[in-house]
């Protein structure tokens with residue numbers, strides 16, 4: 001038998017790679033991260049927060065408090081310049097947590113270190129070869145590593161995706177933007193304005209300096225803008241360069257939106273920006289990367305541990321590829337609404353007016369927060385495929401809540417009725433089975449109040465794989481599909 005250095009190697013220790021490493025370690029997998037950066041320092045600010053579902057994922061693993069303690073809660077959500085109330089989201093996290101990406105990464109890196117994940121820092125993947133039973137990875141320093149599965153969490157320019165020959169198609173950029181951190185004298189026009197081609201936004205950083213996003217006159221590519229480019233774009237948007245100086249960080253991005261054709265190709269998997277790139281509008285990328293990681297982690301762990309056949313990994317593509325496609329469409333729509341021509345201004349007014357109404361607002365709030373995700377078609381019960389809400393429950397051992405029961409990333413079979421639903425013998429070691437009492441209803445984002453079924457099978461990622469009907473509750477078929 002071939003000797004492996006690790007079961008799984010993750011290329012890229014950004015947010016997605018870190019989350020995936022933690023999930024795999026919880027699943028008992030021998031996993032390593034290969035990362036070219038020496039630490040989690042993030043150039044510039046990049047992502048600015050965590051939405052409700054991402055916070056729930058961290059809560060499911062018992063680590064959310066360390067993030068919440070450092071961030072700022074915003075019980076609202078922005079849409080095309082409108083601030084919508086989000087406080088009625090049916091989640092313990094009825095807010096978006098303002099927290100810069102570097103702090104998110106540092107929190108995840110600390111968790112991964114506690115789980116003893118091997119971290120090859122300042123190491124860069126150069127190439128890899130896939131064989132029947134393994135993947136051989138070549139690093140730029142000449143050393144080689146062997147693993148059973150390789151996951152590319154290596155960002156939008158993913159080398160893993162390119163070497164694997166996975167297509168990355170989508171829409172060409174309609175505009176390019178500059179993001180920067182700088183000083184500006186006096187009282188700059190903090191807030192949002194719309195130019196013909198797109199958005200201009202200025203905000204204050206914690207230290208009083210300014211973080212700006214400006215649309216460029218022409219679509220520029222390449223990530224090497226200079227201060228002159230910022231001054232030119234400011235002049236178009238504001239009539240002057242606003243005295244911008246001391247630019248400490250600047251970066252260019254476009255609204256090009258691309259999606260990997262396949263999230264899996266044999267022993268190679270993609271997650272996070274490696275699988276989807278798009279405009280940062282709506283603050284989605286990091287959050288969706290964490291969701292990818294949590295969907296993939298338990299499946300890959302089960303395959304590596306021999307609990308499931310490797311066909312389970314195909315469900316990672318089946319479930320997450322549509323989420324990626326919807327993400328691209330959301331950012332395309334939000335980008336389009338940021339143009340300032342007469343027609344778009346009229347459309348924005350119509351859309352934002354609609355969004356002030358109760359149901360559209362709740363629908364949008366559920367969508368951007370990730371709380372509305374359902375895997376698979378609508379089933380016999382609204383919970384099927386959706387996230388299990390974090391209900392307070394009474395167990396034999398006292399009160400707890402569902403997310404606490406998910407801490408060790410094991411599947412849960414919960415009976416709410418008088419009759420306990422038990423997993424057949426062959427699954428009893430792997431599945432946690434509990435009889436619980438709770439309220440008889442729950443609220444689902446984007447759906448409303450629903451009656452709880454007699455029993456649920458909850459996957460380690462918190463999504464419901466099966467619901468009982470109170471008559472002939474037998475989860476064997478679902479257990480066979482999801483847990484070997």
Ligand SMILES: Cc1cc2nc3c(=O)[nH]c(=O)nc-3n(C[C@H](O)[C@H](O)[C@H](O)COP(=O)(O)OP(=O)(O)OC[C@H]3O[C@@H](n4cnc5c(N)ncnc54)[C@H](O)[C@@H]3O)c2cc1C
Pocket residue numbers: 011012013014015016017034035036037045046047048049101123124125126153154155156159179253271272273274280282283284285286287288289
């Ligand atoms: C201006 C801006 C604002 C944003 N705002 C938000 C926001 O508000 N909310 C949000 O959710 N998202 C936001 N995003 C998106 C977010 O930053 C990304 O979606 C997120 O960083 C993706 O995480 P990742 O781990 O998939 O990829 P990355 O963060 O790109 O991490 C990839 C890692 O792989 C490493 N790597 C790459 N190639 C190799 C190699 N060959 N060998 C070894 N290591 C390698 C890199 O060093 C890097 O650490 C924003 C992005 C930008 C640019």
